[in-house]
Amino acid sequence: MTTTFQKRQKEMKRLDKQRAKAERRAQRKLEKRAEKDAPSDNTVAEEVNSDPQGLDPQGLDPQGGAA
16 A cells, blocks of 8 residues: 555656746746847836936936835
8 A cells, every 4th residue: 555655655756846947947938038139128228217306207206106
């Protein structure tokens, strides 16, 4: 009877590893996609953050209220 339990544990461990591997694969895919899109996004973010007074281009403070 213990062999049945061991087989079940082994199968559960295999499924967990398979699930973890799929998650890592999906995460890498998202990271690669983000890196691919990042250069265009970073240039826009740097332009907005370069305002010396800390105001965004519409004249609002960083918390979203009026200046």
